[in-house]
Amino acid sequence: MKDLIKKIHEQNVKAGWWTDLQTGESLQSTATEPAKRNVPEMLCLVHSEISEAMEGYRKNLMDDKLPHRPMLEVELADAVIRICDMAGGLGLDLEGAIHEKLAFNASRADHKIENRVLENGKKF
Ligand SMILES: [Mg+2]
Structure with a gap:
């Protein structure tokens, strides 16, 4: 990159x-x-x-x-x-930020399916 x-x-x-x-x-x-x-x-x-x-x-x-x-x-x-x-x-440092954000996103609660299906969860 x-x-x-x-x-x-x-x-x-x-x-x-x-x-x-x-x-x-x-x-x-x-x-x-x-x-x-x-x-x-x-x-x-x-x-x-x-x-x-x-x-x-x-x-x-x-x-x-x-x-x-x-x-x-x-x-x-x-x-x-x-x-x-x-x-x-x-x-x-775009490459570094992308890698760090991917790692962060992998564990964030609001990206987990069980939370996304809740009433105020992220639908998309
Ligand atoms: Mg164009």
Whole structure:
């Protein structure tokens, strides 16, 4: 996963997504400064991809850019690409957090079937 994050982030930096188009200034973090990308904007771009995935699933569409693949699949890939780019640019340990969260989720009470079937349990 670290390799994938590195590859995605490097490709996006090379494509100019981490450069201020008006000034040419780098928006990447430095040894002394945090990254200058707009984090809420990046988060909105992730959920825009999820919305596109939902629309593709709802209409049973194939993707327009990769027409041999379902739109659901490609838009979920777009979301993962955006998340990995954020992780790379913001220095987030996404892989470590995923492993820790999976371990946490494996033992949490509200994820157990016997609790999910209760009146106020999580139905989905
Ligand atoms: Mg997309």
